[in-house]
Amino acid sequence: MANGGKILVTGGAGYIGSHTVKLLQSLGLDVIVLDDLSTGRSDRVSCPLIVGSLSDRKLLERIFHEHAIDAVIHFAGSIIVEESVQFPDKYFENNVSNGLNLLDIMVENNVKKIIFSSSAAVYGEPHYVPVDEEHPKKPVNPYGETKWVFEKILRWYAQGHGLSSVSLRYFNAAGASLDASLGEDAPVVTHLISKVLRVAARQEPVVKIFGNDYKTPDGTCLRDYIHVEDLALAHHLALDKLKADSGVFYYNVGTGQGRSVAEVVNTCVEITEKMIPIEYAPRRPGDPAVLVADPTKIKTELGFVTKYSDLETIIRTAWVWHKKLVRH
Ligand SMILES: NC(=O)c1ccc[n+]([C@@H]2O[C@H](COP(=O)([O-])OP(=O)(O)OC[C@H]3O[C@@H](n4cnc5c(N)ncnc54)[C@H](O)[C@@H]3O)[C@@H](O)[C@H]2O)c1
Known part of the structure; x- marks a missing residue:
């Protein structure tokens, strides 16, 4: 990076953050x-870790005073859509107010580059697919709203304070590191592949499939899965972008390929060689039939190429990791 400064990664002990830290260190x-x-x-972090919250402004001041920070990658946040509907206050506080603390400290310390973990949730119900970056932003839950609000805040901070940003709108992050050293280990499991693998490992009895009457080839929803190591690479490319250019940038991070819930379950059966009982349940409100990225912009502007985002590699790496987790 320019200035030889440090990169501060907020939320670097989480799923996507820990993979990104590993890549950047390598x-x-x-x-x-x-x-x-x-x-x-903490055992997912192989670099210096400061344990504390973005809500602690004194701590932020100390960090920026003690370290020559050149850029920030901001993963920290609350991420469960259903919880955000129940407790919108928690989401606005953590994803917006606490994020503002970070931006203000950055401005005070003349740190001008930030990469933000945004989400496909900013788009809401797709009007067309694949979804490109210019698609209307109409989030259908507080989680998506907080991501969109923060993206808009970043635009105003560019104008007012010369802050440059890249917002990466991830689609469905999935998979684990190829060497099985890192993977998803959330206290509350909400992502489909982890849920299916829990059933394969007999930690849960059945996979609930919400809706099998969508207008899709097999009636179940289509989603765009991106391997977490490919996603980590997108952050490195985004850092390079901010090294070369100033401004406000935003990119979808997905593959452009939709895979159905039924395909995910079937591929998990093949890879795990386990019985995976399923049960159909009614559609969930706010679940679009198809949510797939148009990744053309990140490919052409940042040269992003996915290496591991085929469903087989995603599930194979997630399964190796999952078995390791269960053993411990
Ligand atoms: N996982 C996905 O598919 C997905 C999709 C779209 C966007 N995102 C976004 O990517 C980011 C990372 O997601 P993840 O899946 O790695 O989730 P995660 O929960 O594993 O990681 C979030 C990390 O942030 C930390 N954190 C939360 N609030 C904090 C605070 N106030 N101060 C300091 N640390 C705090 C948590 O301890 C955790 O380590 C999130 O912003 C999420 O909204 C994730």
């Missing part, structure tokens, strides 16, 4: 993590 970058360990785990 590329020789100087990284520190700030994480309150609310869902992250």
Whole structure:
């Protein structure tokens, strides 16, 4: 990075953050993590870890005073859509107010580059698919709203304070590191592949499939899964972008391929060689039939190419990791 400064990674003890930290360190970058360990785990972090929250402005001041920070990658946040509907206050506080603390400290310390973990949830119900970056933003839950509000805040901070940003709108992050050293280990399991693998491992009795009467080839929803190691790479490319250019940038991070819930379950059966009982349940409100990225922009502007995001590699790496987790 420019200035040879450090990269502060908020939420670097979490699922996507820990993979990104591992990649950046392997590329020789100087990284520190700030994480309150609310869902992250300290044993996932192989660089200096400061345990604390973005709500603690004094701590933020100290970090920026003590370290020559050149750029921030901001993963920290609350991520469960259903919980956000129940407790919108928690989501606005953590994803917006606490994020503002970070931006203000950055401005005070003249740190001008940030990469933000945004989400496909900013788009809401797709009007067309694949969804490109110009698709209307109409989030259908507080989680998606907090991501969109924060993206808009970043635009105003660019104008008012010269802050440059890349918002990466992830689709469905999945899989585990190829060496099985890191993977998903959330206290509350909400992502489909982890849920299916829990059933394969007999930790849960059945996979509930919400809706099998959608207008899709097999009647179940289609989603765009991106391997977490590919996703980590997108952050490195985003850092390079901010090294070369200033401004406000935003990209979808997905593959452009939709895979159905039924395909995910069938591929899990093949890879795990386990019985995976399923049960059909009614559709969930706010679940679109198809949510697939148009990834053209990140490919052409940042040269992003996915290497591991085929469903087989995603599930194979997640299964190796899952078995390791269950053993411990
Ligand atoms: N997982 C996905 O498919 C997905 C999709 C779209 C966007 N995202 C976004 O990517 C980011 C990372 O997601 P993840 O799946 O790795 O989740 P995660 O829960 O594993 O990681 C979030 C990390 O942030 C930390 N954290 C939360 N609030 C904090 C605070 N106030 N101060 C300091 N640390 C705090 C947690 O302890 C955790 O380590 C989130 O912002 C999420 O909204 C994830």
